[in-house]
Amino acid sequence: MNIGIVGLGLIGGSLGLDLRGLGYQVLGVSRHPGTCQRAIERGAVDEASVDLTLLAAADVVFVCTPIAAIAFTVKQLIPHLSPGAIITDVGSVKTAVVEEVAPLWQNFVGGHPMAGTTDSGIEAAFSGLFSGNPYVLTPVASTPPKAVKVVEEIVRSLTSRVYFCCPEDHDRAVAGISHLPVMVSANLIEACMGETNPMVLELAQQLASSGFRDTTRVGGGNPELGVMMARYNRDCLLKSLLSYRQNLDRLIEQIEQEDWQSLEKKLNSTQQGRSHFLKAVD
Ligand code: NAP
Numbered sequence: 546m547n548i549g550i551v552g553l554g555l556i557g558g559s560l561g562l563d564l565r566g567l568g569y570q571v572l573g574v575s576r577h578p579g580t581c582q583r584a585i586e587r588g589a590v591d592e593a594s595v596d597l598t599l600l601a602a603a604d605v606v607f608v609c610t611p612i613a614a615i616a617f618t619v620k621q622l623i624p625h626l627s628p629g630a631i632i633t634d635v636g637s638v639k640t641a642v643v644e645e646v647a648p649l650w651q652n653f654v655g656g657h658p659m660a661g662t663t664d665s666g667i668e669a670a671f672s673g674l675f676s677g678n679p680y681v682l683t684p685v686a687s688t689p690p691k692a693v694k695v696v697e698e699i700v701r702s703l704t705s706r707v708y709f710c711c712p713e714d715h716d717r718a719v720a721g722i723s724h725l726p727v728m729v730s731a732n733l734i735e736a737c738m739g740e741t742n743p744m745v746l747e748l749a750q751q752l753a754s755s756g757f758r759d760t761t762r763v764g765g766g767n768p769e770l771g772v773m774m775a776r777y778n779r780d781c782l783l784k785s786l787l788s789y790r791q792n793l794d795r796l797i798e799q800i801e802q803e804d805w806q807s808l809e810k811k812l813n814s815t816q817q818g819r820s821h822f823l824k825a826v827d
Pocket of ligand 1: 552553555556557575576577578580581609610612614618635636637638658659660661662664665666667767770773
């Protein structure tokens with residue numbers, strides 16, 4: 546089977562490395578010739594080009610561009626595809642993407658691998674990124690079951706844990722566990738940067754260790770991706786942020802009023818609640 550990948554960055558390049566390792570023929574397209582060259586050198590693709598005509602021979606195409614470019618890329622891609630080809634994407638937001646792309650090409654299956662790092666670009670790609678991690682597929686009523694099956698099989702071959710849901714449920718769920726953490730973590734870094742005493746700021750920078758690393762990892766990631774999450778999952782993210790602000794206000798009240806009992810109750814509950822979100826990974 547020939548697999549096409551458009552957008553040879555962290556996700557596209559990592560997909561290429563794994564899929565080639567599994568014996569698929571991988572054809573890659575990216576904007577810059579230098580990226581195509583590096584993708585070939587790194588073994589992420591068999592062939593690469595800046596020209597979408599390369600994908601005429603593809604059976605399945607993964608669109609791995611930034612979210613803002615997905616629908617435009619699909620429009621550019623369609624004239625070059627064979628009629629039975631399947632398109633899937635990897636965008637971190639699904640409702641906006643699926644609403645725009647599904648009417649353009651029937652054999653389209655929305656997807657989102659829940660895996661990443663703080664780095665971006667082809668140099669950041671590595672094999673095994675998806676192994677053991679969730680991979681969500683978001684078919685809609687018009688998606689042909691045969692196309693879903695084909696994408697599911699490819700994704701399962703990456704040893705990802707495959708989940709199915711509608712685009713709206715996906716966006717609501719990831720607003721809480723992925724997009725809100727990015728914003729909160731970025732705000733945490735900003736709050737620490739706001740220390741006004743230069744001596745204390747320097748001391749804090751020297752003392753920051755594993756706790757700071759864990760809680761700020763996602764806030765210190767690719768800024769473009771963070772903006773895309775906020776732009777394309779705006780409503781769900783705003784709901785999550787407002788609910789978070791209410792929790793924060795309650796927390797401030799508890800500490801101001803020295804209500805240590807309520808604080809302990811809250812921390813007991815969050816200690817237990819955390820494990821429910823991480824049962825599949827721990
Ligand atoms: P990335 O490392 O920046 O890679 C995107 C690549 O797409 C770039 O290297 C760029 O290559 C190429 N590109 C940019 N604009 C393009 C365009 N208009 N047409 C064709 N190629 C274009 O970003 P990423 O982290 O892989 O994210 C890609 C997608 O994966 C996004 O939709 C994101 O939502 C999704 N995603 C990301 C993560 C994560 O944690 N990073 C996780 C899951 C899903 P050139 O050098 O050729 O311009």
